[in-house]
Amino acid sequence: MNQSYEIVIAGFGGQGVLSLGQIIAYAAMIEGKEVSWMPSYGPEMRGGTANCIVIVSPTRISSPIISRFDSAIVLNQPSLEKFEPTVKPGGFLVYEVSTIIHAPQRMDIDSLPVPALMEANKLMKKQVANMILLGAFLARKPVIEVSNVMSALAKVLPERHHHLLPLNEKALEIGTALGSTISVEQN
Amino acid sequence: MIAEGAVQAGCRFFAGYPITPATGIFKGMVDMLPAQGGLALSAPDEISAIAYAIGASLRGIKSMTATSGPGWALMTESVQYALMTETPLVITLVQRLGPSTGGATQGAQGDVLFAEYCTSGGYTIPVLCPVNATECYTLTILAFTWAELYRTPVILLTDKEIAMTAERIDDDVLPNMTAQERLTSKSGSAVGTYDFDFPQEIPAFRPVGGLEKVTVTGSAHDKQGRLQKNTPETLEVLKHLEEKIRWRENDFCVVETDLQKGAESLVVSYGVTSRAAAEAVARARADGTKVSFLGIKSLFPVPRRAVARALKGIRTVFVAEENYTGLYRSVLLPLLGGTEVRGINKVGSMITPQEILAALSEPA
Numbered sequence: 181m182n183q184s185y186e187i188v189i190a191g192f193g194g195q196g197v198l199s200l201g202q203i204i205a206y207a208a209m210i211e212g213k214e215v216s217w218m219p220s221y222g223p224e225m226r227g228g229t230a231n232c233i234v235i236v237s238p239t240r241i242s243s244p245i246i247s248r249f250d251s252a253i254v255l256n257q258p259s260l261e262k263f264e265p266t267v268k269p270g271g272f273l274v275y276e277v278s279t280i281i282h283a284p285q286r287m288d289i290d291s292l293p294v295p296a297l298m299e300a301n302k303l304m305k306k307q308v309a310n311m312i313l314l315g316a317f318l319a320r321k322p323v324i325e326v327s328n329v330m331s332a333l334a335k336v337l338p339e340r341h342h343h344l345l346p347l348n349e350k351a352l353e354i355g356t357a358l359g360s361t362i363s364v365e366q367n
Numbered sequence: 368m369i370a371e372g373a374v375q376a377g378c379r380f381f382a383g384y385p386i387t388p389a390t391g392i393f394k395g396m397v398d399m400l401p402a403q404g405g406l407a408l409s410a411p412d413e414i415s416a417i418a419y420a421i422g423a424s425l426r427g428i429k430s431m432t433a434t435s436g437p438g439w440a441l442m443t444e445s446v447q448y449a450l451m452t453e454t455p456l457v458i459t460l461v462q463r464l465g466p467s468t469g470g471a472t473q474g475a476q477g478d479v480l481f482a483e484y485c486t487s488g489g490y491t492i493p494v495l496c497p498v499n500a501t502e503c504y505t506l507t508i509l510a511f512t513w514a515e516l517y518r519t520p521v522i523l524l525t526d527k528e529i530a531m532t533a534e535r536i537d538d539d540v541l542p543n544m545t546a547q548e549r550l551t552s553k554s555g556s557a558v559g560t561y562d563f564d565f566p567q568e569i570p571a572f573r574p575v576g577g578l579e580k581v582t583v584t585g586s587a588h589d590k591q592g593r594l595q596k597n598t599p600e601t602l603e604v605l606k607h608l609e610e611k612i613r614w615r616e617n618d619f620c621v622v623e624t625d626l627q628k629g630a631e632s633l634v635v636s637y638g639v640t641s642r643a644a645a646e647a648v649a650r651a652r653a654d655g656t657k658v659s660f661l662g663i664k665s666l667f668p669v670p671r672r673a674v675a676r677a678l679k680g681i682r683t684v685f686v687a688e689e690n691y692t693g694l695y696r697s698v699l700l701p702l703l704g705g706t707e708v709r710g711i712n713k714v715g716s717m718i719t720p721q722e723i724l725a726a727l728s729e730p731a
Contacts, residue, residue, distance in 0.1 A: 215534065
């Protein structure tokens, strides 16, 4: 990776949007890259809209805000509508399908629908849907090594939840598998 | 990083009241101070928080508090008290969208003048404005140095984007900085609470609770700290409060200058916006445009000399800041002489490099 890589992750508060961004940022930091993680959310912690911008770069990052992204990871319909237009031409959009009524329309980007919530429910833990999405994203865009994700998660996840690390690892594996098997939508 | 900087600077007392986006600093101090033998207190409100911090400082302990716009509104009474009583104190003001409770989770640069001009009389309060995580560390330490050296409250003015964005820092390359220690008067010496011969002088600090009597009041007072009205000595003290800063204004200059020979445009910015501005300047230069950049980190006292230097040969000055009304632009205006001045302003979200670039290429 010789250039900076810019990702927006968006959904409802409570879906693990900000954590997902932190995991990517920490993992990239473990790999010695420059990172910036900038959260943006409404006054409500749960149920409001939330997003974060993550920049991973081999060189120093100037501005943490950007308006066009290499990739978007989207977890709900309003976020899809807001961020689909902001993906750079040739960019990548991965989204959770169960809440999406109007699928992405852009012809000049790759879109990957992932049934993350459904798979998470199979694991009896809907909170790991974000890890499934992350796995699917990394299968297509290996911005960070999958192996570094777990060490990053151990930092992001409070210690009282560390018994959930194996479950998250499982979710990540499922996501990676989904990401490499589901075909990219051709609009 | 502000909390880390404060601990490194020798801050051993913190009192705060939680408020987004300043709560991270509060939490950091609660996590770190006890291990240092310090104390971090949760106050019942912002008025108490700053009063506790002033009290601890009067006792001789380096102190800090942190808040955001609505809390700052409550604190201004006691900021004036700290200024009047020449109590060293660092106040971190993490700006969010205002007015009033505004937007807790939205950034802004709207408290620039509200911070600086919160005193009756408009006394100069030093204001430092970091642009990234590393500067949150270094400028916090500098803020403590200034507070101690000049016996004054110092404002560390950040914003939601700086305080809540996480960035990679290599702690090996963090400068090995320490802050100025408290300059205490010798025990048994005959000096009063505010002893000075010339208005510019900084009186040595005498802690409350020592052997000597110390009188402290927010009311107009003489050099002993005794309440006095319009005596010549009282008026001299009031003059001294401003002169001690103004006389040294060149010592407060912290700027990032990136001037290009032959440039006729200058972009001035501060805080998080100056990162976008620096990026826009780099992109403009890549396209062959000649443009200079001035990032101001010591907003007050205004770094006049640095501004004057940056102005040479400049025809148009762009001031980029995240507020509607061009707060810092209005401060710079008298210094910009015959140049054309344009504001790049926005609220609700950060100004992007793209937007600054677009403003730069707009025809006159």
